[in-house]
Amino acid sequence: MTGADTADRSGRQIRVGLDVGGTKIDAVAVDPSGHIRGRLRRPTGWGDDAVVESIVMAVTALADESGFPLADVGSVGIGIPGLVDAEAGRVDHAVNLGVESLDLAEKAERALGVPFRVENDVKAAALGAAVLSGIAGSMAYLNLGTGVAAGIVIDGRIWRGARGTAGEVGHLSVDPHGRLCGCGQHGCVETFCGGGALAKAWGRPGALPIRDIFDAAEAGDPLALSLRDDLYHGAAAAVRVLVLSADVETVVIGGGLTALGDRLENGIRAALHAGAEASPFMRSLRLDERIELLPAGSPAAAFGAALVGASITEKEIVPHG
Numbered sequence: 001m002t003g004a005d006t007a008d009r010s011g012r013q014i015r016v017g018l019d020v021g022g023t024k025i026d027a028v029a030v031d032p033s034g035h036i037r038g039r040l041r042r043p044t045g046w047g048d049d050a051v052v053e054s055i056v057m058a059v060t061a062l063a064d065e066s067g068f069p070l071a072d073v074g075s076v077g078i079g080i081p082g083l084v085d086a087e088a089g090r091v092d093h094a095v096n097l098g099v100e101s102l103d104l105a106e107k108a109e110r111a112l113g114v115p116f117r118v119e120n121d122v123k124a125a126a127l128g129a130a131v132l133s134g135i136a137g138s139m140a141y142l143n144l145g146t147g148v149a150a151g152i153v154i155d156g157r158i159w160r161g162a163r164g165t166a167g168e169v170g171h172l173s174v175d176p177h178g179r180l181c182g183c184g185q186h187g188c189v190e191t192f193c194g195g196g197a198l199a200k201a202w203g204r205p206g207a208l209p210i211r212d213i214f215d216a217a218e219a220g221d222p223l224a225l226s227l228r229d230d231l232y233h234g235a236a237a238a239v240r241v242l243v244l245s246a247d248v249e250t251v252v253i254g255g256g257l258t259a260l261g262d263r264l265e266n267g268i269r270a271a272l273h274a275g276a277e278a279s280p281f282m283r284s285l286r287l288d289e290r291i292e293l294l295p296a297g298s299p300a301a302a303f304g305a306a307l308v309g310a311s312i313t314e315k316e317i318v319p320h321g
Contacts, residue, residue, distance in 0.1 A: 012071065012072055012073060012114075013072060014031060014037065014068055014074060015029070015030045015306040015309055015310045016028070016029050016030075016059055016073055016309065017030065017076075017078075017079070017305035017308075017309060018058055018059070018077070019079045019121060019125070019299075019302040020044055020051070020055065020080040020097070021096075021121070022096035023044055024042065024044055025041065025042050025044050025054060025058045026039070027041070027058045027061075027062045027302060028299050028302040029063070029066050029068070029306075030303065030306040034131070036299060037066055037068070038065060038067075039062075039299060040065055042054065046097065047097075047098040048099055048102045051098075051102065052104065052108055052111065055078065055108055056108060059112060073112075073114050074114070075115045075116070075306075075309040076114055076115070076117075077117050077119065077124065077307065077310070078105075078108070078305055078309070079122075079123075079124030079308070080104070080121055081094050081096060081097070082094030082120070084118055084119055084120045084123075086118060089106055089118045104116070115309070119158075119308045121301055122141065122143050122149040122151045123151040123158050123304075124308050125301035125304050126139075126141035126167075126252075126304065127153055127158055128299070128300035128301055128304025128305070128306075129252045129294060129298075129300040129304070131304070132298065132300050133294070135153075135249070135250055135252070136156070137249050138153070138154045138246070138249050138250075139153050139250045139252055140152045140242040140248045140250075141251075141253075141300075142169075142238055142239065142242065142251055142252070143255040144193055144235060144264075145194075145195055145255035146194060146196040146256070147170055147190055147196060148169070148234070149168060150167040150168060150242060152166050152167040152248060154248075159246075166246070169238045170189055170194070170238075171183045171185065171189070171190060172188060172189050172237075173185045174188070174237050175192075178191055179197065189237055189238050189241075192230045192233055193238070195210050195256060198213060198230070198231060202223070202227060210257060210260065211260065212224075213227050213228055214228060231257075231264075232268055232270070235264075235271070236268055239272060239290075240272070240275070240287060243285060244285075250292065251290060251291045252292055252294060253293050253294065254294040254298060254301075258296050259296045265291070265292075265293045269291065272291070273288045
């Protein structure tokens with residue numbers, strides 16, 4: 001994989017970031033001042049070759065639609081689900097993409113002749129969220145989507161921990177007698193506030209099951225009320241763990257469930273406030289005041305991937321206007 005010393009070559013000023021999901025790629029082009037110059041979404045392929053091809057096509061289409069030559073692209077960063085070896089540029093066990101083990105950076109570089117770097121999608125989103133939210137100190141990014149995951153950024157750098165799992169709270173068991181999680185444990189945070197687990201527990205047809213749960217809860221449906229409370233409880237537990245373990249100043253909440261807007265944010269705040277009522281220590285942390293939601297549709301994950309791709313060695317955050 002091309003090293004950091006060649007990531008900002010003279011005359012190649014555009015940084016491209018790709019958030020590669022199970023169904024779509026969100027791509028952004030970032031100029032040297034940190035402004036997003038272009039953005040597009042394209043479908044994601046299935047399997048090793050199709051994933052690489054869809055990434056190459058996304059970069060090419062982004063350059064074409066945004067009006068800059070491909071030769072201006074100095075680096076490409078990829079945020080992708082799965083186990084990522086950032087140094088090697090390899091992703092393993094990206095099951096939603098049909099990828100078991102793929103040397104993604106090497107193959108994409110060979111196709112485009114541009115330096116690539118690869119990062120776990122949530123860690124990339126954490127970095128992007130830090131910039132877009134204007135947070136210069138410490139923060140955690142809590143992704144509430146089909147599953148639950150988190151990343152931590154300290155002073156502009158991704159904090160990985162000893163084995164790369166720092167901040168991963170989704171599979172922390174908070175109720176050993178709770179619902180069975182896909183990881184094999186019971187009562188993981190993800191079983192409370194993951195969209196997939198909630199939809200399974202809801203068990204009713206619908207294109208937007210979490211929105212359906214909230215709508216039914218407002219109409220007084222007992223199961224919906226219980227599941228909505230579970231979501232608030234699980235998300236509040238994740239926030240508490242992130243703050244108590246890493247003492248981050250802010251927890252930024254992103255992911256697909258942020259489309260619920262105030263209904264989600266206000267419920268999590270209320271759960272945090274209620275959970276602190278009996279404890280002077282917890283009240284002193286003011287957890288309900290330390291969360292914020294990314295706007296729905298935020299480009300944080302793709303933007304963070306662009307920063308990762310730039311391979312900035314001293315500090316991974318760049319100014320954003």
